[in-house]
Amino acid sequence: MAKSNEPIWWSLFSAGGMVAAMILPVLIIITGILVPFGLVDDDPLNFERIYTALSQSYLIKLILFIVITLPLFHWAHRFRFTLVDVGLKSVSTLISILCYGGAIAGTIIAAIIFLRI
Amino acid sequence: MITNHDIVMIGGGGAGLRAAIAIAETNPNLSIAVVSKVYPMRSHTVAAEGGAAAVIKDNDSLENHIHDTIAGGDWMCDQDAVEYFVNEAPREMIQMEHWGCPWSREPDGTVAVRPFGGMNIERTWFAADKTGFHMLHTLFQTSLKHNNITRYDEWFATKILVENGRCQGVTAIELRSGKIEVIAGKATIMCTGGAGRIFPFTTNGAIKTGDGMAMAYRAGVPLKDMEFIQYHPTGLPGTGILITEAARGEGGIMLNKDGYRYLQDYDLGKPLDIDDPSHPVKKSMELGPRDRLSQAFVAEREKERTIPSSYGHVVHLDIRHLGEKKIDKKLPFVRELSKNYAGIDPVYEPIPVRPVVHYMMGGIDTDINGATSLPGLYAAGECACVSINGANRLGSNSLTELLVFGARTGKAAARFALEVPHPDKNSLELQTADEQKRITRNFFRKGRGTERIFSLRKEMNETMETSAGIYRSGKSLKETCDKIKELKDRFVNIDLEDKSLNFNTELTSALELEFMLDVAEAIAYSALKRTESRGSHQRSDFPERDDENFLKHSMAYQTNTKPHIDYKDVIITKWPPGERVYGKEK
Amino acid sequence: MGKKEMSTYHRPFPNTWWLKRKPYVLFMIRELTSVFVAGYCIFLLVFVYKLTQGADVYGNFIDALKSPSSVALHFIALAFVLYHTITWFNLTPKILVLYKGEERIPQGLVAGMFYAGWVVVSVIVALFVLGM
Amino acid sequence: MAETMKLEIFRYHPEKDNEPTFQTYEVPFLEDWVILDAINYIKDEIDGTLSYRWSCQMGVCGSCGMMINGVPKLSCAVFLKDYYPDKIRVEPLTGFPVERDLIFQMDDFMTKLTEIQPYIIRNKDEEKPLDEGEYLQTPAELARFKPYSMCINCMLCYAACPVYALDSTFIGPAAIALGQRYNMDSRDHGRDARQELIASHEGIWECTFVGECSAVCPKDVDPAAAIQRAKVSSTIDWFKDVLIPWGKKK
Numbered sequence A: 001m002a003k004s005n006e007p008i009w010w011s012l013f014s015a016g017g018m019v020a021a022m023i024l025p026v027l028i029i030i031t032g033i034l035v036p037f038g039l040v041d042d043d044p045l046n047f048e049r050i051y052t053a054l055s056q057s058y059l060i061k062l063i064l065f066i067v068i069t070l071p072l073f074h075w076a077h078r079f080r081f082t083l084v085d086v087g088l089k090s091v092s093t094l095i096s097i098l099c100y101g102g103a104i105a106g107t108i109i110a111a112i113i114f115l116r117i
Numbered sequence B: 001m002i003t004n005h006d007i008v009m010i011g012g013g014g015a016g017l018r019a020a021i022a023i024a025e026t027n028p029n030l031s032i033a034v035v036s037k038v039y040p041m042r043s044h045t046v047a048a049e050g051g052a053a054a055v056i057k058d059n060d061s062l063e064n065h066i067h068d069t070i071a072g073g074d075w076m077c078d079q080d081a082v083e084y085f086v087n088e089a090p091r092e093m094i095q096m097e098h099w100g101c102p103w104s105r106e107p108d109g110t111v112a113v114r115p116f117g118g119m120n121i122e123r124t125w126f127a128a129d130k131t132g133f134h135m136l137h138t139l140f141q142t143s144l145k146h147n148n149i150t151r152y153d154e155w156f157a158t159k160i161l162v163e164n165g166r167c168q169g170v171t172a173i174e175l176r177s178g179k180i181e182v183i184a185g186k187a188t189i190m191c192t193g194g195a196g197r198i199f200p201f202t203t204n205g206a207i208k209t210g211d212g213m214a215m216a217y218r219a220g221v222p223l224k225d226m227e228f229i230q231y232h233p234t235g236l237p238g239t240g241i242l243i244t245e246a247a248r249g250e251g252g253i254m255l256n257k258d259g260y261r262y263l264q265d266y267d268l269g270k271p272l273d274i275d276d277p278s279h280p281v282k283k284s285m286e287l288g289p290r291d292r293l294s295q296a297f298v299a300e301r302e303k304e305r306t307i308p309s310s311y312g313h314v315v316h317l318d319i320r321h322l323g324e325k326k327i328d329k330k331l332p333f334v335r336e337l338s339k340n341y342a343g344i345d346p347v348y349e350p351i352p353v354r355p356v357v358h359y360m361m362g363g364i365d366t367d368i369n370g371a372t373s374l375p376g377l378y379a380a381g382e383c384a385c386v387s388i389n390g391a392n393r394l395g396s397n398s399l400t401e402l403l404v405f406g407a408r409t410g411k412a413a414a415r416f417a418l419e420v421p422h423p424d425k426n427s428l429e430l431q432t433a434d435e436q437k438r439i440t441r442n443f444f445r446k447g448r449g450t451e452r453i454f455s456l457r458k459e460m461n462e463t464m465e466t467s468a469g470i471y472r473s474g475k476s477l478k479e480t481c482d483k484i485k486e487l488k489d490r491f492v493n494i495d496l497e498d499k500s501l502n503f504n505t506e507l508t509s510a511l512e513l514e515f516m517l518d519v520a521e522a523i524a525y526s527a528l529k530r531t532e533s534r535g536s537h538q539r540s541d542f543p544e545r546d547d548e549n550f551l552k553h554s555m556a557y558q559t560n561t562k563p564h565i566d567y568k569d570v571i572i573t574k575w576p577p578g579e580r581v582y583g584k585e586k
Numbered sequence C: 001m002g003k004k005e006m007s008t009y010h011r012p013f014p015n016t017w018w019l020k021r022k023p024y025v026l027f028m029i030r031e032l033t034s035v036f037v038a039g040y041c042i043f044l045l046v047f048v049y050k051l052t053q054g055a056d057v058y059g060n061f062i063d064a065l066k067s068p069s070s071v072a073l074h075f076i077a078l079a080f081v082l083y084h085t086i087t088w089f090n091l092t093p094k095i096l097v098l099y100k101g102e103e104r105i106p107q108g109l110v111a112g113m114f115y116a117g118w119v120v121v122s123v124i125v126a127l128f129v130l131g132m
Numbered sequence D: 001m002a003e004t005m006k007l008e009i010f011r012y013h014p015e016k017d018n019e020p021t022f023q024t025y026e027v028p029f030l031e032d033w034v035i036l037d038a039i040n041y042i043k044d045e046i047d048g049t050l051s052y053r054w055s056c057q058m059g060v061c062g063s064c065g066m067m068i069n070g071v072p073k074l075s076c077a078v079f080l081k082d083y084y085p086d087k088i089r090v091e092p093l094t095g096f097p098v099e100r101d102l103i104f105q106m107d108d109f110m111t112k113l114t115e116i117q118p119y120i121i122r123n124k125d126e127e128k129p130l131d132e133g134e135y136l137q138t139p140a141e142l143a144r145f146k147p148y149s150m151c152i153n154c155m156l157c158y159a160a161c162p163v164y165a166l167d168s169t170f171i172g173p174a175a176i177a178l179g180q181r182y183n184m185d186s187r188d189h190g191r192d193a194r195q196e197l198i199a200s201h202e203g204i205w206e207c208t209f210v211g212e213c214s215a216v217c218p219k220d221v222d223p224a225a226a227i228q229r230a231k232v233s234s235t236i237d238w239f240k241d242v243l244i245p246w247g248k249k250k
């Protein structure tokens, strides 16, 4: 019985799931409801404010980076099994490559973008 | 087809598995077969709730346990067997602990014990109220460790094969394919459990049909003390599901329709208040032995002080005062069962109960090594009678018996197997061909008759209930003997709708009915001949115990006509017969 | 063990099994929330990317948030992500099996801790992004 | 006959049928009958050829699992009255090959159960002689594994798990729960031995946490929790191995 490498994917999945559960709802409310409907004073998302916040604090940058990338792995792992569960078991290797590959690609792109700030 | 093993266990319940492991551990080179008509973990040991007795605490002594057992059995126990049993019990129970059995514990981590009926001190080990379940699964799972144990799951044994004067195995049907094969062994151990299904109202599962007893009986081995049948005082009406004695051990009380603790009227001591720290008092009132409690029920019924229900009369078992917390911790299964099957929550309402057929004290006659009169044939567990239970088993002695005598019998059979030559292959195959023919002829031939299994079984159940119940009389027993004869004759005309091979459960029901009729016959004749009252055998026409004539085991032999009943002395070593006293000691 | 293979019947298990019972449908919805989770993360990534493209590009992007289609998408995403959050927290007691002595800490309490944490985190994030 | 009810039962006979059929029976409706009572009535009074497993009638032997209207249940523990007056559809548990009628084949589980090593494994030198008595185990230590020891091997969880139905190489809920039962027993040292199977792909990692195994379990074993906890501990093992390879035993 081969030793499985699932733990790495599973822990990324879990961490991503936790981040998504904790942080995404409030962010969606901000970008999807509060800001568009003008329910908050000023414009919290104005360029100056966000850009300075991100460019001046490595910590904020890192947090946002994690908030964006970990849930990608959450998706990759879950979606992989969703596809297997609906009967695509025969191409499961390909699915794994596409899903995890997608999440890794997303992470690399994110890294490049974040480095440019 | 013939498969060879050194030792063949028929039955994968507590006794069969314990025997198998004992052999596997003592000699890893022996090949062991465990043949069972159901997957071993479905065996009826799984249903045992209350616990298993063994002396472990400092305030207890072996002598106490011996005395309780012998007095509880109304001096019908073989005392050498009881002594061995009690001495060995703690070791066996510790062995179960070492194998992982989840015994309930004291805060300091030692095993906990609880009081049980007829015992003068708390000595019953328990795993909440699923003791048998945990023991069976522990044994079964432990048996998986040994790869010299071959399991024949869902194989139905039909006949003991005797050749050259010794038992050389059995024929068995592989249920899924329907084919009959020889499972040959140098020694064979019957561990097929009890026969409660002979009666209509029983705590026993569908598989407890006395198969092993009947097979041995047909092979010429006597059945011992078959008239002693234990009624458990607290079964749920309708289903017969058991409410464990542990409910009373923890302090539950029995009430009649007036809310009166009627047991005080039956020489079982005086009740203490339920809040009294000494309640429940051992060996008194609710903690009297089962025979006496069941008899008290009948008397209450006659006085019209019981409660009518849609399933006959009941009394109440009240555990409300224990409180929800204790009930959930110590008796969760009682709560689950009462809620599901009686529609009441015992935290808030008393449980309706009535006596129910529970256990066979008698069985295949064996010596202290589990050996029967037929060389190579051994028996252990409820199907056997060594006899430690005498005329009335004490609750929680049986599970321990499975271990103690399962192990001992296993080892004895292993020694025997090492000494005898290989089976006589050819003649066993011939015998199997005969058995195959018998089954085809009896059950598969077209146009046999019109009798239905179900109606014969029902008639057998009814006649046994009327005549071999808590109280018996010569007249009704005679009628039952005739009735069984009639049913056996009619059995020949039984017609199976199912003529196929794969998993033909109609065929197995028919074979089981045939086994039960044989066992019922042995019970009825043994009871008829015992003209005294002792333990669970109460004759309304002979209400006194008669040590002069009947301090003897009944031995039922099958003949071509009616069974022949003989007697054998009870082994008395240090404990001469005395009076059974409850509620007055100390 | 001498068990001959015999003709058994293997029932088909269609790929549409998850439509057969409500718990399975709910399970599938739970699994599909991951698509919306990932979708929103990609949106965030685009957001940061626009930031690197300068104030004008970024400004247009923020204006586009007000479009009905964007709002609609956000609402859908919110529904799924909330479903994710709820199912996720509800399952935490299966992973975090805690005992106090003999008693298991009630599952509701364990999940409750996560819900409480969620509220705190949400408030902090909101204050941080919106205010200060 | 006063009130009656209809049962639609899955029939398959290997000697005669290539495909299963359904047969409808009418049985008396009694308030306190469980579905098994109705099926026994059919066997006794209407059709002796119907095959199924049962024994204890009290929900503890684990023989009588069936699909009742598509949901795995112990037929001795569900009442007719919960379905009255609708027709009840009875089928063998899904996910297993059918031997005949309501009898499914569970060889696969028995093999897996054996492989998971569901018995106490102790370090050689730490076996205590029987004369020295029991191993101490506090009620708290007992409580850690007790729920997992309640499994009656009824197979309802397997029938509820789509992952097992799709791919029977998956070890499945009950076997893993029983492995965990021993892993968490304070008297056991066998975790490493069991881990090889549990931590394999076919072990815990195929489980996608559908959770229905726990939802249908009649004994509250909560195999879903057992599996997820095994995922956590196997993950911890994995990181230990990768990050501190020199810390490995053996």
Ligand SMILES: Cc1cc2nc3c(=O)[nH]c(=O)nc-3n(C[C@H](O)[C@H](O)[C@H](O)COP(=O)(O)OP(=O)(O)OC[C@H]3O[C@@H](n4cnc5c(N)ncnc54)[C@H](O)[C@@H]3O)c2cc1C
Pocket: B010, B011, B012, B013, B014, B015, B016, B035, B036, B037, B038, B039, B040, B043, B044, B045, B046, B047, B048, B049, B050, B051, B052, B053, B131, B132, B155, B156, B157, B158, B191, B192, B193, B194, B203, B204, B205, B207, B208, B211, B212, B242, B244, B358, B359, B380, B381, B382, B383, B395, B396, B397, B398, B399, B400, B402
């Ligand atoms: C509800 C209930 C509660 C009980 N509670 C307690 C208690 O608290 N304490 C206590 O000490 N005792 C208790 N008892 C009694 C005790 O449980 C039984 O006496 C004991 O379990 C019998 O075990 P066994 O191994 O002899 O037989 P079983 O466990 O009944 O096993 C019989 C085995 O034989 C096999 N078999 C039978 N016929 C055939 C055949 N023809 N071919 C192949 N295989 C066959 C079966 O498949 C099965 O594996 C209780 C009994 C019941 C019914």
Ligand code: SF4
Pocket: D150, D151, D152, D153, D154, D155, D156, D157, D158, D173, D174, D177, D213, D216, D217, D218, D219, D220, D221, D222, D223
């Ligand atoms: S875990 Fe529950 S459902 Fe599964 S086999 Fe065990 S008791 Fe049955």
Ligand code: F3S
Pocket: D160, D161, D162, D163, D164, D172, D173, D206, D207, D208, D209, D210, D211, D212, D213, D214, D223, D224, D227
């Ligand atoms: S249903 Fe199956 S997928 Fe996992 S949580 Fe239970 S084993």
Ligand code: FES
Pocket: D054, D055, D056, D057, D058, D059, D060, D061, D062, D063, D064, D065, D074, D075, D076, D077
């Ligand atoms: S018959 Fe034993 S569990 Fe249903």
